[in-house]
Amino acid sequence: MFADRAKIYVRSGKGGDGHVSFRREKYVPNGGPDGGDGGDGGSVILEVDEGLNTLTKFRHHHHYYAEHGENGGKKNCRGKNGQDIVLKVPEGTVVKEAASGKVITDMSGNNRRMVLLTGGKGGNGNQHYATSTMQAPKYAQPGQPARELELFLELKVIADVGLVGFPNVGKSTFLSRVTNARPKIANYHFTTLNPNLGVVDLGDDKGFVIADIPGLIEGASEGVGLGHEFLRHIERTKVMIHIVDAAGVEGRDPVADIYAINKELEAYNQEIAGRPQVIAANKIDCIYDPENSPVDAIRREFEPKGVKVFPISAVSGEGVKELLYYVRELLSTLDDEVIIFEQEYFPEFGSLNNEPFTVEYDADKDEYVVEGPRIEKMLGYTNLESEKGFAFFQKFLKDTGILEQLEKAGIEEGDTVRMYGLSFDYYK
Numbered sequence: 487m488f489a490d491r492a493k494i495y496v497r498s499g500k501g502g503d504g505h506v507s508f509r510r511e512k513y514v515p516n517g518g519p520d521g522g523d524g525g526d527g528g529s530v531i532l533e534v535d536e537g538l539n540t541l542t543k544f545r546h547h548h549h550y551y552a553e554h555g556e557n558g559g560k561k562n563c564r565g566k567n568g569q570d571i572v573l574k575v576p577e578g579t580v581v582k583e584a585a586s587g588k589v590i591t592d593m594s595g596n597n598r599r600m601v602l603l604t605g606g607k608g609g610n611g612n613q614h615y616a617t618s619t620m621q622a623p624k625y626a627q628p629g630q631p632a633r634e635l636e637l638f639l640e641l642k643v644i645a646d647v648g649l650v651g652f653p654n655v656g657k658s659t660f661l662s663r664v665t666n667a668r669p670k671i672a673n674y675h676f677t678t679l680n681p682n683l684g685v686v687d688l689g690d691d692k693g694f695v696i697a698d699i700p701g702l703i704e705g706a707s708e709g710v711g712l713g714h715e716f717l718r719h720i721e722r723t724k725v726m727i728h729i730v731d732a733a734g735v736e737g738r739d740p741v742a743d744i745y746a747i748n749k750e751l752e753a754y755n756q757e758i759a760g761r762p763q764v765i766a767a768n769k770i771d772c773i774y775d776p777e778n779s780p781v782d783a784i785r786r787e788f789e790p791k792g793v794k795v796f797p798i799s800a801v802s803g804e805g806v807k808e809l810l811y812y813v814r815e816l817l818s819t820l821d822d823e824v825i826i827f828e829q830e831y832f833p834e835f836g837s838l839n840n841e842p843f844t845v846e847y848d849a850d851k852d853e854y855v856v857e858g859p860r861i862e863k864m865l866g867y868t869n870l871e872s873e874k875g876f877a878f879f880q881k882f883l884k885d886t887g888i889l890e891q892l893e894k895a896g897i898e899e900g901d902t903v904r905m906y907g908l909s910f911d912y913y914k
Contacts, residue, residue, distance in 0.1 A: 490641035492544035493584055498552045499527025499568030501606030501629025504614075505558035508622065519622060521558055521612035524629045525565035527605025528552030532581065532591065534598045535574035539683070541639050552603075555629055558611045568605055578644040578722070580827050584636040588831035594644055594722075595824045603833055606630030635833055640718065644824060645683060645697035646817055648723035650751070652743055655731045656768045658682065660800040661698040664810060686810055694817055697723065721755070722825045725762045725816055727809070732767035732780050732797065740767065740780055741787050762816055764794050766809055771799040832878070845891040853902040853909070854895060856888055861905060 502524025509517025530552055550573060556565030575581075579593045581602070591600050609627035616623055649657040665684025682698040699719050720726065728747065730740045744765065752759040765788055767781045781797045789795055794812060798805035843858030883889050892903065892912065903910045 490541050492541045492548075492639045493636070494544050494548050494550060494639065495634065495636050496530045496550045496571075496573070496603060497634040498530050498603040498632050499554040499605040500632040501525070501527045501608040502555035502557040502565035502568075503628045504609035504611040504626030505560060505563075505565075506612045506624055506626045507560035509561075519612040519616050520560060520562050521626050522560070522563040522565065523558045523611050523614075524608030524627075525555030525558075525567040526608050527555045527629070527632060528568035528570040529601050529605045530603040530635075531570055531572045532579075532593060532600045532602050533572050533574050534577045534579075534593050536577065538574060538576035540576065541579065541641055544639060552605055552632075554632070555605065555608045557629075558608070558626070562611070562613060565608060567608075570605075573602075575639065576641055578642050580640045580642055582638040582640065583831040583833075584638045586831060587638070589827050589829055590635075590637070590831050590833060591829060592827040595826055597826075603633045603635060606632055633833070642721050642827075643683065643697050643699075643719040644695070644722050646694040646723065647686075647696040647725045647727055647813060648720045649696065649698045649727050649729055650720065650747055651729040652731075652738070652747065654736065655729045655743075656800040657698045657729050660727075660729060660766065660768065660798075660806070661696065663800055663803060664806060665696060686814075688810060688814060692814060692818075694814060696727075720751075720758055723761070724820050724825075725764065725813060727764050727766050727813065729766045729768050729800075730784070731769050732784060733769040733772035734780060735769060735772055740784055744784070744788065762820070764796065764809065764813060764816070767795055767797045768800055770797045770804065771802050843886065843888060843891075845888065845895050847895055848904075851904075853904050854892055854897055854912075856892070856903060856905045 504524050505521035507519070507521045509520050511517060530550065550571055552571040553568030555568045558565045575593055577594060581590045581593065582588060583590055590602070591597065593600070607630045609629045612623045612626045614627075615625065649661065651657055661682055661684050664686050684696055684698075685693050686696055687693045697719065728744060730743055731738060732740050734740060748759060748763075765784060767784050770779075770781065773779055773781070779797075781795065785795045796805055796809040796812070798809055800806070843856060843861060846855050846857075847853075848855050897903070897912050899913050901912045903912055
């Protein structure tokens with residue numbers, strides 16, 4: 487069963503309520519308030535587990551809850567904090583908000599642990615509210631509520647190089663020869679249902695990670711077969727080795743096959759289709775007429791377009807070393823960092839786009855004033871000094887319709903906008 491996507495529900499713990507009580511001791515007739523504070527609710531935490539490579543466990547268990555904080559007690563006893571819940575995921579898991587499909591976090595690179603939802607703070611007991619005029623307060627603060635999210639988890643394999651090609655062209659055989667991976671190999675279409683990862687070791691500490699992406703078919707970009715499930719695994723790869731059956735063992739035209747797969751890549755994501763590609767013309771051990779080798783036809787078609795072609799035999803190993811050294815040199819010219827998916831949804835803001843707001847013109851100060859119940863909180867969370875933070879702020883203004891309302895109110899370039907003590911110049 488294909489198991490690298492899952493939909494789950496998570497909830498942090500509610501903060502415990504503060505307690506209302508008063509000292510009742512034999513020789514203290516007018517004891518003061520001694521209500522304890524509530525404990526903090528547990529948080530929902532994501533953590534990378536190096537031992538995991540699928541999301542299988544999340545297919546059988548869909549609901550995850552952190553513990554609620556305990557209520558405060560008498561005699562200034564503070565409630566116990568709720569226990570956090572830690573969800574362990576494989577590296578490369580992209581976490582999205584289920585309804586919008588927006589990325590919350592990408593558990594890759596240096597992002598090994600993230601607090602997804604913080605638990606509610608415990609409420610203050612009545613001891614905090616005693617004053618000179620109110621020495622016996624009969625109220626306490628309730629704990630902050632729990633927070634919840636429905637998540638879509640998606641594993642996108644982290645590999646430097648992806649193997650693409652039709653089923654049965656020898657990708658699994660190639661991977662087992664060049665890496666420590668041991669994929670199951672059989673003469674069936676869609677033999678590989680989960681991507682197999684392996685490390686290519688060229689003996690000088692300059693190896694790379696390679697992934698056998700399951701066989702594609704025409705129509706994969708439109709979801710035919712398991713198209714989308716397979717295609718998303720190439721989103722992080724920097725180089726693709728396009729393996730083709732050069733001998734045409736199954737009666738297929740290798741040049742047509744290459745064009746067909748590239749068409750699917752382009753239909754799925756043009757940026758991915760434009761990444762460097764190398765053609766591995768496999769099964770040359772099955773070519774019995776060297777004078778009319780189909781490898782020559784592949785070279786004539788693709789090498790003028792800048793795509794290098796290597797004749798190989800995954801079975802015998804012929805030509806494989808030359809291919810691997812070329813790929814390594816190609817990787818050395820590219821950016822070394824893992825491709826990370828940027829955050830698009832911020833759980834701490836909640837559903838900001840649905841919150842009401844007002845846009846008014848202050849004639850006395852000649853500026854436009856924007857206010858709303860969550861805007862102040864958003865500004866408090868956002869670091870406007872960083873490029874990423876300011877980009878999110880601008881997107882928030884656009885998505886909520888604030889920019890549209892400012893334009894309807896007659897704002898012009900250079901005018902001032904004020905939001906809770908912060909002033910900005912407006913430019914389109």
